[in-house]
Amino acid sequence: MDYFFYPKSVAIFGSFREGSIAREILRNIVEGGFEGEIIPVNPKGGIIEVAGRKFEVKRRLTSKVDVSIIVIPAKLVPGLIRELKGLTKGAVVISAGFSEVGNVELERELINAAREAGIRVIGPNCAGIFGVYGKFFGSFEVRVRKGGLALISQSGAFGGAALAMGNEEGVGFSAFVSYGNAADLNESDFLMYFADDPNTKVIALYIEGVKDGRRFFDALRYASSRKPVIILKAGRSTSGARAAASHTGSLAGSYEIYRAVFRQAGAIEVEEMEELFDAAKVFEMYESSGKRVAVITNSGGPGVLATDKLEKLGLEIAKLREDTVARLKEFLPPQCSVRNPIDLIADADYERYRRTIEIVCEDDNVDALLVICVPPIFISSGEIARAVIDAKCKKPIVVNFMAGALVREGVALLEEHGIKNFPTPERAAKAIYWLSLRKGDRVIS
Known part of the structure; x- marks a missing residue:
């Protein structure tokens, strides 16, 4: 195609x-x-x-x-x-x-x-199509920046809103297709196509219902074996299913059946538009992660919120090795907590963040890092962003800089270097959860 x-x-x-x-x-x-x-x-x-x-x-x-x-x-x-x-x-x-x-x-x-x-x-x-790398914007929807997300939407209006929201969230797109009534080409065709498209890193799919369940399952399984597929299924409730049927004429069917298909095929299901883009953002950066997470923060409250969310999602708060703890104690002020979550306290600067990230990253008990920054007015968020960028670490680092104008400079700097910001500790924690669902190139059912 x-x-x-x-x-x-x-x-x-x-x-x-x-x-x-x-x-x-x-x-x-x-x-x-x-x-x-x-x-x-x-x-x-x-x-x-x-x-x-x-x-x-x-x-x-x-x-x-x-x-x-x-x-x-x-x-x-x-x-x-x-x-x-x-x-x-x-x-x-x-x-x-x-x-x-x-x-x-x-x-x-x-x-x-x-x-x-x-x-x-x-x-x-339908609302048309985009081929972003082909500089082809064959739709009346808002144009988007170049990136790795292919968005497949049964609903044109949803697709348009999602494109606009993607721009706001800093998501880059490889393609967009609104396929409407799916009289000929449908979601299965596009899943197969984008699975092999070299410019697409992750596929997002909004569906209300499908007409050929077996073919959809096969296409979804194939696509999920090659790259992350994120699905937002509308019509999960009885009333929603009726609305979906009247919208595009497709059969919404039993949500439990769809849910089982998503799991067996290895797709990642989300429940809200916000989650769809959070998942897309994290998969643009990383392929997968283990479940053991280290939380690094300069504020105790957000660190606790992140910890609560991680544990609720079934992830592990990594137990740091004793030599890791000893190395942290060597340079951190005594007021800092060096057990996970690691609290660098409010006046944490570039050096404190960078060295902490590098030391924790070397710990074999840590699979991923969640770095939180709530900068006081006397420390630039750009300084902390630079610490994240400069830190030598090959493990996934998911960041939560908050909030608003306080971190605008830092978030922009992170974005320039391909690092996406998650505006709350809970959203950052869930981003790591989605990464943990994939082992290599497969989702863990």
């Missing part, structure tokens, strides 16, 4: 008046820096200017393109697909008005036309 996410040419079908969806998609593609050929198509023709660039609107497509984005009335889509035989490899059908509103026959006609024309279809009733 490279022609969808790394296309060299695209045609857009629809109305290009100000404020129209087709025009906004065209704007997104241009402003996103797409370097291939862009062909707007509308029977009325004309000249338009979008994002400072002039286009001749073709009355019909006459040259071959990799992908076509279709934003025309639903009843006209099957006919257009027939016309595109031999001219396009893939079609992204943004248009709504198919099975999600009861027009099952129209959707069947669309797919029959696509099969006859040899065209693969994403949608209908």
Whole structure:
């Protein structure tokens, strides 16, 4: 499916008046820096200017393109697909008005036309796609920064909100696909594709229901064997399942069945959008971790909160070796606690943090470090961030710098060096928990 996410040419079908969806998609593609050929198509023709660039609107497509984005009335889509035989490899059908509103026959006609024309279809009733490394933003949703997360969303609105939230959370994306009614290509196809995509480090999937459970299980198991797959399943409750069925026309089914499938396939299930991005952030940095955690903090309260959360999640508060404790005592002030959690007290500076991280990292009883910083006004959060960056440690380090303007400088510096911040001790603890679920490249069931 490279022609969808790394296309060299695209045609857009629809109305290009100000404020129209087709025009906004065209704007997104241009402003996103797409370097291939862009062909707007509308029977009325004309000249338009979008994002400072002039286009001749073709009355019909006459040259071959990799992908076509279709934003025309639903009843006209099957006919257009027939016309595109031999001219396009893939079609992204943004248009709504198919099975999600009861027009099952129209959707069947669309797919029959696509099969006859040899065209693969994403949608209908979707929000489009991004191929970030291909500089292709074929959607009306907010553009995102380059990174390792491929987001697969059954819901276009959820996908749009998730992209915006990802930007706020500092998450980088490799791709985004909103697949809507999944009349042709579906979540299983995208799982298989992104499992082998070299630019994707982690896959996130929002689903309400699937139509082919066996195929989904096989695809999920394959993808999870190659990289982390994070799933947010909507429709877990009875009322939610009914709402999901009315939304995209898919069968939500029993949540317990889905839950068993996720576990057996080796996927990681989360319950909230916030968790989805926390898991994505930590897997962008690290592949896995053991369960023994050392907590390093300059504030006792957050250290206790982190410890409580770690133990609640079934992780272990690492028992430091006696030689580790002795080395810490050699340079830390006597007021500091050198048992885990390690409390460096409020005036902890660059040197205190860096040396502590390096010494604890060398302890064979420690699998991962959770580093907390609540800087007093007389110590820069950037100084502590630099200590984390400079510390020589090959084990996972998950950081919790809090809060707000107090740590803005430090968080920005960490981000520049590929280190993600988790805003609360509990979220940082859970990030380590998700890492601990994977052993090598497999999830522990």
